[in-house]
Amino acid sequence: MPGETEEIKRRLDIVEFIGEYLPLVRAGGPNMKARCPFHQEKTPSFYISKERQMWHCFGCGEGGDVFSFIMKHEGLEFPEALKLLAERTGVQLAQWNPKERSERMRLFEIVEYATKVFEKYLRDSAKAAHVRAYLEKRGVSLAMRDAFRLGYAPEGWDTLIQHAGQRGIGVPELVKAGLVLQSDRGGYDRFRNRLMFPIRDVHGAVVGFTARTLTDDPNEPKYINTPQTPLYNKSAVLYGLDRARQSAKKADLAVVVEGNMDVIACHQAGFENTIAVSGTAFTREQLDLIRRFTMRIAVAFDADAAGVRAAEKGIDLAIAEGLQVRVIQLPEGAGKDPDEAIKKDPAVWKHAVEQAMPVMDWFFGRAFHDADLEKPEAKSAIGRMLLPRIARIPDAIERTHWIQQLSQRLKVPEDVLRGQLPGAPKPKRPAQETAADPKKPVKPSRETMAAEEFLGLLISAPARLPEGMAAVAPEMIADPDLADLYRSMIVRYTGGEQPVPDPHAPEVPASVLATLSRVILRRERASVETPRPDDELRSLSAIIRTAHSHFEQKRLADLLRDAEARGDNDAVRSLTQQIQALISEGPA
Numbered sequence: 001m002p003g004e005t006e007e008i009k010r011r012l013d014i015v016e017f018i019g020e021y022l023p024l025v026r027a028g029g030p031n032m033k034a035r036c037p038f039h040q041e042k043t044p045s046f047y048i049s050k051e052r053q054m055w056h057c058f059g060c061g062e063g064g065d066v067f068s069f070i071m072k073h074e075g076l077e078f079p080e081a082l083k084l085l086a087e088r089t090g091v092q093l094a095q096w097n098p099k100e101r102s103e104r105m106r107l108f109e110i111v112e113y114a115t116k117v118f119e120k121y122l123r124d125s126a127k128a129a130h131v132r133a134y135l136e137k138r139g140v141s142l143a144m145r146d147a148f149r150l151g152y153a154p155e156g157w158d159t160l161i162q163h164a165g166q167r168g169i170g171v172p173e174l175v176k177a178g179l180v181l182q183s184d185r186g187g188y189d190r191f192r193n194r195l196m197f198p199i200r201d202v203h204g205a206v207v208g209f210t211a212r213t214l215t216d217d218p219n220e221p222k223y224i225n226t227p228q229t230p231l232y233n234k235s236a237v238l239y240g241l242d243r244a245r246q247s248a249k250k251a252d253l254a255v256v257v258e259g260n261m262d263v264i265a266c267h268q269a270g271f272e273n274t275i276a277v278s279g280t281a282f283t284r285e286q287l288d289l290i291r292r293f294t295m296r297i298a299v300a301f302d303a304d305a306a307g308v309r310a311a312e313k314g315i316d317l318a319i320a321e322g323l324q325v326r327v328i329q330l331p332e333g334a335g336k337d338p339d340e341a342i343k344k345d346p347a348v349w350k351h352a353v354e355q356a357m358p359v360m361d362w363f364f365g366r367a368f369h370d371a372d373l374e375k376p377e378a379k380s381a382i383g384r385m386l387l388p389r390i391a392r393i394p395d396a397i398e399r400t401h402w403i404q405q406l407s408q409r410l411k412v413p414e415d416v417l418r419g420q421l422p423g424a425p426k427p428k429r430p431a432q433e434t435a436a437d438p439k440k441p442v443k444p445s446r447e448t449m450a451a452e453e454f455l456g457l458l459i460s461a462p463a464r465l466p467e468g469m470a471a472v473a474p475e476m477i478a479d480p481d482l483a484d485l486y487r488s489m490i491v492r493y494t495g496g497e498q499p500v501p502d503p504h505a506p507e508v509p510a511s512v513l514a515t516l517s518r519v520i521l522r523r524e525r526a527s528v529e530t531p532r533p534d535d536e537l538r539s540l541s542a543i544i545r546t547a548h549s550h551f552e553q554k555r556l557a558d559l560l561r562d563a564e565a566r567g568d569n570d571a572v573r574s575l576t577q578q579i580q581a582l583i584s585e586g587p588a
């Protein structure tokens with residue numbers, strides 16, 4: 001396995017890779033920076049070193065290599081990250097002990113297996129003739145059927161259980177994957193006689209299903225979904241995103257529709273930047289997913305009152321999160337949803353997307369529709385509908401623009417409207433900005449900064465290590481991570497090795513790697529070319545030694561007080577000597 005991680009890192013450029021997740025800006029030389037995805041910030045303090053193939057955030061202190069990035073960003077365990085990056089780079093992984101595989105990996109396999117079973121039934125089974133006929137009637141091409149991996153869960157109570165059993169997958173595991181329901185006698189298939197839409201995560205791995213009924217029985221719910229499982233969280237997935245992400249990024253626009261069938265119809269007609277929100281309004285997790293690829297969304301939703309109300313909630317959240325939202329409106333008679341509209345005429349849909357209305361225009365249109373502006377209470381109602389939305393716009397100029405618009409149309413002075421604004425826009429994530437947040441960036445102390453620079457200097461000029469060792473012992477460095485890094489450099493040096501660990505070497509512990517990237521990137525960010533390294537080394541050593549000396553004096557003084565209190569004269573004498581020695585040594 002060590003060889004594999006090394007090979008993956010060799011094939012993957014960290015700048016390019018992270019660039020797929022975050023918008024990067026130049027940080028001098030070949031290095032890049034971005035706004036950190038792991039803490040809330042306005043100015044970029046997330047640095048990536050092209051040369052070292054490492055990243056570090058100076059705001060929250062996180063850092064490491066491609067593996068630690070993807071693990072943190074996607075919430076993966078190491079084996080999953082390894083698998084993902086191996087597939088990405090084409091590195092062959094040796095099979096590892098099944099016992100070591102995580103539960104999530106096992107569930108991924110089970111859900112993937114079920115997907116294959118359902119696919120095969122839909123393709124080949126005589127039992128699925130009515131489903132194939134249904135898809136044909138709905139105009140779904142075979143290419144789309146296969147691309148979206150549609151399937152059929154047959155009639156009967158234990159079809160999947162039987163198949164899975166032959167593969168050594170038991171009922172408890174199927175229950176855990178959300179495929180089987182527990183009963184007194186064991187379990188039974190959750191999905192029966194249903195058209196199966198696999199729901200995939202952003203990387204294309206199936207995590208759950210939406211299943212459409214194929215009977216006319218009014219007692220059967222039209223759609224059922226995988227329940228919450230360790231893999232599937234309905235508020236954190238977007239149907240079709242794995243296939244839409246590239247084209248959404250390219251077009252700098254994600255088109256959001258309501259139904260899975262709408263997504264498939266759009267992709268089939270070549271509108272590949274289309275995704276669906278399953279069921280309700282956007283959640284914050286879903287918006288975070290979209291934001292990785294584009295800040296612009298165009299939303300189409302069913303025009304009935306309930307559909308609009310549900311959509312409004314999600315739209316409000318999207319606006320508050322700083323996304324640019326447009327609303328797609330299908331012209332009269334074009335069809336009730338995107339699927340129908342495209343079947344009638346793809347050009348009409350294309351035009352509707354292109355002509356999508358800025359969301360505030362759309363809200364204004366709704367508010368003023370049929371309103372009798374002669375009536376004061378009508379004006380007041382319009383204000384109540386629009387002012388909270390205007391207040392939510394993060395950009396002050398945009399906010400002012402809409403206040404002016406509203407003022408002109410209502411014939412109410414701007415300052416009166418401003419007075420009615422329900423508070424300033426909330427900070428985007430108040431929950432993450434509370435004082436108790438351990439991620440809250442802390443400004444490092446002067447001696448920690450000095451220790452970072454000290455190590456940075458030694459890393460850039462390893463030949464000076466003996467000099468550094470003579471001046472500063474590892475235990476003089478208060479920051480435990482920095483002390484560890486320093487210690488490991490000394491151990492390597494005294495063992496005749498290169499003192500600076502190779503970031504790509506597999507035996508380097510993740511903690512040392514993270515500290516190494518922190519030190520290196522701090523130095524590269526400051527882009528210091530030290531004119532006189534001797535002086536710098538000396539002055540940094542002095543800062544570290546002084547801080548350590550003060551710390552020691554205080555520690556010994558505390559011990560001395562305790563010794564005096566309990567009348568331990570030997571200890572008192574010894575401690576007094578130590579303190580005097582420290583003081584006479586003077587601040588380095």
Ligand SMILES: [Zn+2]
Nearest residue numbers: 036039057060
């Ligand atoms: Zn950060």
